[in-house]
Amino acid sequence: GAVVSQHPSWVICKSGTSVKIECRSLDFQATTMFWYRQFPKQSLMLMATSNEGSKATYEQGVEKDKFLINHASLTLSTLTVTSAHPEDSSFYICSAREVRGYEQYFGPGTRLTVT
Amino acid sequence: AQSVTQLDSQVPVFEEAPVELRCNYSSSVSVYLFWYVQYPNQGLQLLLKYLSGSTLVESINGFEAEFNKSQTSFHLRKPSVHISDTAEYFCAVSDDRWNDKIIFGKGTRLHILP
Numbered sequence: 259g260a261v262v263s264q265h266p267s268w269v270i271c272k273s274g275t276s277v278k279i280e281c282r283s284l285d286f287q288a289t290t291m292f293w294y295r296q297f298p299k300q301s302l303m304l305m306a307t308s309n310e311g312s313k314a315t316y317e318q319g320v321e322k323d324k325f326l327i328n329h330a331s332l333t334l335s336t337l338t339v340t341s342a343h344p345e346d347s348s349f350y351i352c353s354a355r356e357v358r359g360y361e362q363y364f365g366p367g368t369r370l371t372v373t
Numbered sequence: 374a375q376s377v378t379q380l381d382s383q384v385p386v387f388e389e390a391p392v393e394l395r396c397n398y399s400s401s402v403s404v405y406l407f408w409y410v411q412y413p414n415q416g417l418q419l420l421l422k423y424l425s426g427s428t429l430v431e432s433i434n435g436f437e438a439e440f441n442k443s444q445t446s447f448h449l450r451k452p453s454v455h456i457s458d459t460a461e462y463f464c465a466v467s468d469d470r471w472n473d474k475i476i477f478g479k480g481t482r483l484h485i486l487p
């Protein structure tokens with residue numbers, strides 16, 4: 259149980275375009291989802307926290323107009339990287355926490371390469 | 374702000390040998406500590422956690438970690454590793470019991486040598 263999927267697992271896009279990453283909780287309902295970014299040989303850094311039906315809370319230094327997060331249902335959150343640039347190339351990981359739960363369950367990650 | 378230091382980026386160890394993965398954290402009034410494991414091509418999984426109580430915590434697959442407040446450490450140990458333990462291990466800390474903000478270390482890759 260408690261499986262989180264991400265789609266796509268790997269994406270290449272051209273500079274200036276937008277790309278959407280999906281995060282789904284497959285066998286539970288998640289009121290809260292988290293988005294992280296991980297650069298090579300660095301730790302995971304929390305980008306934002308989203309609660310179903312409300313606006314996401316972004317961490318300091320994360321541009322909310324560039325990284326659009328939508329958490330429209332209890333099983334799906336999306337991260338859209340708008341006007342992507344090569345410096346946005348990274349590994350993006352989501353996690354989900356179920357209703358009245360404590361533990362975060364992590365997805366396998368999405369590798370974004372911007373050329 | 375909380376921070377976590379994992380001193381070793383890679384640890385090679387022979388199969389059936391003991392291993393220790395080191396983790397130090399910055400001190401805080403209240404701290405909750407975690408070890409996550411990431412197997413190849415999979416998401417992070419919670420391996421074990423310290424919230425309160427006994428300072429020695431164990432996982433179901435033979436790992437254990439000890440919370441040492443005086444040394445601000447939470448090292449992960451296993452007396453005898455198996456090839457299936459090959460993975461990346463992340464130490465993490467939160468000062469929030471509901472786990473909203475987890476600060477991760479950079480990870481330690483455990484290589485099991487045959």
